[in-house]
Amino acid sequence: MSETLHRDERIPDAMVGMRLDQAAAELFSDFSRERIKSWIKQGVLTLDGAQARPKDKVYGGERLTLDAVLEAEARWEPQAIDLEIVHEDDDVLVINKPPGLVVHPAAGNPDGTLLNAVLHHCPQLAAIPRAGIVHRLDKDTSGLMVVAKTLAAQTSLVEQLQARTVSREYDAVVIGVMTAGGTVDAPIGRHPKDRKRQAVTESGKPAVTHYRVAERFRGHTHVRCRLETGRTHQIRVHMAYRRFPLIGDALYSGRFKVPAGASETLKEILREFPRQALHARKLAFIHPRRGETIEFRADLPDDLLMLLDYLRVDSEERA
Known part of the structure; x- marks a missing residue:
């Protein structure tokens, strides 16, 4: 099973000095680094129409041209993992991902991922880059994701993500009481000292998050966040940057805090909450074939509903 692919991209000035394979992996981010090197x-995969080496430096402005035949990735095995399918047609698959499920195989998670699950559900996705996955959610973030079932659908969805026309809204429960909503417009890149973390940094990529208050509690706030961009850990980083880190976010929340006078039960729930309190609640995009906007919603999972209930009771009891 194979498909023919043609794409063109121009190397931006921001990538001056990068290796060709590094720049290509960012510009064609729906392909694996190994596949980019191989091409x-x-x-x-040519540079200004000529063959180059993966280690060659780029200087900005060059044209990358990809003409390749996509063969199935044999290293990814289909696995029978339950999926909550919200919508499926010939072009797209919309999934409500549970917390704890890794999206894509990596060194620490070679299998048991969403990718392995969608390959079992749709074996034809083996011929599509990353099995049709065009965006990710962190392992411990729940909620909606779209998977492309054809190369044409994947190209369309990638272009929509780049054009910022895909609408993504999240529920988050943060530490601290917000007085109002707002916008965080701050670039995000790799943390200069800790490669596991992202950070707001001048050298990062543009990142914009809009947020509004859904409900306030004594020491916490339920917020709705809408993404304009889709950087790694974007909501987690932006909320921490505004000094409202997410409950349960061990990477960005800092020192454990509870509101004064909180019950022992609430203290334990906040201390033991097993993941960042983040859920992708709404997803809207233009259907790749029909050209109409379609929208999907996913209710809050039980763990976040329970968390909100306890915060609500705490606020009511001490009002």
Whole structure:
């Protein structure tokens, strides 16, 4: 099973000095780094029409051209993992991902991922880059994701993400009481000292998060966040940057805090909450074939509903 692919991208000035394979992996982010390297060596991914080496430096302005035949990725095995399918047609698959499920195989999670699950559900996705996955959720973030079932659908969805026309809204429960909503417009990149973390940094990529208050508690706030961009850990980083880190976010929340006078039960729930309190609640995009906007919603999972209930009771008891 195979499909033919043609794409063109121009290398932006921000990538000056990068290796060709690094720049190509960012510009064609729906392909694995290994596949990018292989295409460069085969000469099907060219630089200004000529074959180059993966280690060659880029200077900005060059044209990357990809003409390749996509073969199935044999290293990814289909696995029978339950999926909550919200919508499916010939072009797209919309899934409500549970917390704890890794999206894509990596060194620490070679299998048991969402990708392995969708390959079992739709074996034809083996010929699509990353099995049709065009965006990710962190392992411990729940909620809606769209998977492309054809190469044309994947191209359309990637272009929509780049054009910022995909609408993504999240529920988050943060530490601290917000007085009002707002917008965080702050670039995000790799943390200069801790490679596991992202950070607001001048050298990062543009990142914009809009947020509004859904409900206030004594020491916490339920907020709705809408993404304009989709950087790694974007909501987690932006909320921490505004000094409202997410409950349960061990990477960005800092020192454990509870409101004064909180019950022992609430203290335990806040201390033991097993993941960042973040859920992708709404997803809207233009259907790749029909050209109409379609929208999906996913109710809050039980753990977040329970968390909100306890925060609500605490606020009412001490009002």
